[in-house]
Amino acid sequence: MLALGIAGLAGGVALDVLAPHLGHGAAIAVIVLSAVVLVAVSLDLSGLTPVAPGRARVIQLFGSYRGAIHDPGLQWVNPFTKRITVSVRIRNQETAQAKVNDADGNPIEIAAVIVWQVRDTAAATYAVDDYTVFVAIQAETAVRHIASAYPYDSRDTDKLSLRDNAEEITEQLTPSSPTGSARPACTSSRPG
Numbered sequence: 001m002l003a004l005g006i007a008g009l010a011g012g013v014a015l016d017v018l019a020p021h022l023g024h025g026a027a028i029a030v031i032v033l034s035a036v037v038l039v040a041v042s043l044d045l046s047g048l049t050p051v052a053p054g055r056a057r058v059i060q061l062f063g064s065y066r067g068a069i070h071d072p073g074l075q076w077v078n079p080f081t082k083r084i085t086v087s088v089r090i091r092n093q094e095t096a097q098a099k100v101n102d103a104d105g106n107p108i109e110i111a112a113v114i115v116w117q118v119r120d121t122a123a124a125t126y127a128v129d130d131y132t133v134f135v136a137i138q139a140e141t142a143v144r145h146i147a148s149a150y151p152y153d154s155r156d157t158d159k160l161s162l163r164d165n166a167e168e169i170t171e172q173l174t175p176s177s178p179t180g181s182a183r184p185a186c187t188s189s190r191p192g
Contacts, residue, residue, distance in 0.1 A: 047079035054089040056118075058125045068121045086121045093135055095143050102162065104151040110162070112146075114139045146173070 051057055053072040060066060060082040069075050070088070077083065093114040102108050116135055118124045124131040147162065150169060154161035160169055 043079045047076045049075050049077055049083050051075055054087060056086050056088050056121045058084040058086055058121050060084065065122055065126065070121075084125055086118055086124055088118050088121065090115060090117045091132075093139050095136075095139050098140070098144060098147070100144050100147040102147055102152045103149055106152055108147060108152050108162070110143055110147045112139065112143045114142075142173075 049057055049069065051069050051072050051074075055072075057069045057075075057077075058065070059068060059077055061078060061080060066078075066081065068086075069077070093116060095112050095114070097109050097111040099107060099109050114135070118131065128134040146169065150160055150162050150165075152162050154164065162169065
């Protein structure tokens with residue numbers, strides 16, 4: 001589409017240059033044809049959409065979702081669409097240290113580093129107002145839930161505890177990662 005646009009632009013300019021050398025009736029027809037070609041070229045080139053690595057474009061036509069572009073490079077879409085950029089890079093979210101009670105009612109301080117990535121660009125765009133704020137709030141809520149679901153220390157050898165079994169708890173909570181290396185890390189400590 002880029003090559004077609006450049007060729008059309010060159011053709012439209014060539015018609016404009018040629019018009020004065022023709023008779024009056026032919027010149028008007030060539031100028032009108034040149035204008036039509038330049039409008040078509042303008043529409044063609046306005047449909048070109050660059051997609052950077054680590055980003056995606058959500059395509060919306062007259063308020064209706066029409067899909068997403070995930071492949072990096074120069075892509076062409078309907079020129080009348082709105083293209084919303086969404087980052088699909090892997091991100092880190094560090095929660096603030098929270099004072100909560102563990103499953104046994106003991107006060108502890110806990111924080112977490114959450115590794116996340118947008119997989120569903122349509123949901124990130126349309127299901128929530130701001131997906132980064134949404135992830136931050138959900139991470140804070142999850143940390144509080146995890147802290148209250150497990151004791152900090154467990155005298156039972158077959159019962160998981162935040163202190164002794166952080167890896168196992170983390171593995172239970174970690175969805176499968178496309179890169180195989182993204183894992184949340186939880187830290188907790190008793191107030192000192």
